[in-house]
Amino acid sequence: MKGDGIFSGDLLIVDRAEEIKDQDVVVANLNGVFVCKKIDKVQRCLLSSSKRFPPYFLQEGDEFQVEGVVTRSIRLHRPFKKHL
Numbered sequence: 480m481k482g483d484g485i486f487s488g489d490l491l492i493v494d495r496a497e498e499i500k501d502q503d504v505v506v507a508n509l510n511g512v513f514v515c516k517k518i519d520k521v522q523r524c525l526l527s528s529s530k531r532f533p534p535y536f537l538q539e540g541d542e543f544q545v546e547g548v549v550t551r552s553i554r555l556h557r558p559f560k561k562h563l
Contacts, residue, residue, distance in 0.1 A: 480504065480515055482528025485552050491515065493547035504549040509535070510542050515549065 483504055485491070493506050501520040506513060509525070516525035516535070524534040537543055 480528050488555055490553040491549050492551035494550045495547040497548040499545055499548055506546045506549060508544045508546060
């Protein structure tokens with residue numbers, strides 16, 4: 480989602496109460512896998528900001544649940560340390 484300003488390792492703030500609008504960036508569960516994609520409500524598909532990944536058109540039988548709308552992202556300049 481680099482084209483939308485979201486990079487690997489960023490923290491996302493996800494609002495579960497926010498109404499989902501066309502072209503929002505969302506976190507969703509698609510067939511048991513969490514994804515962060517832009518949603519196209521008109522064409523019923525999920526979009527990546529990378530041209531390497533084609534749109535995913537939702538199909539009959541898909542398990543799909545939007546977990547929330549991404550409202551903010553936070554870039555980490557130093558990774559979290561794991562404490563044992």
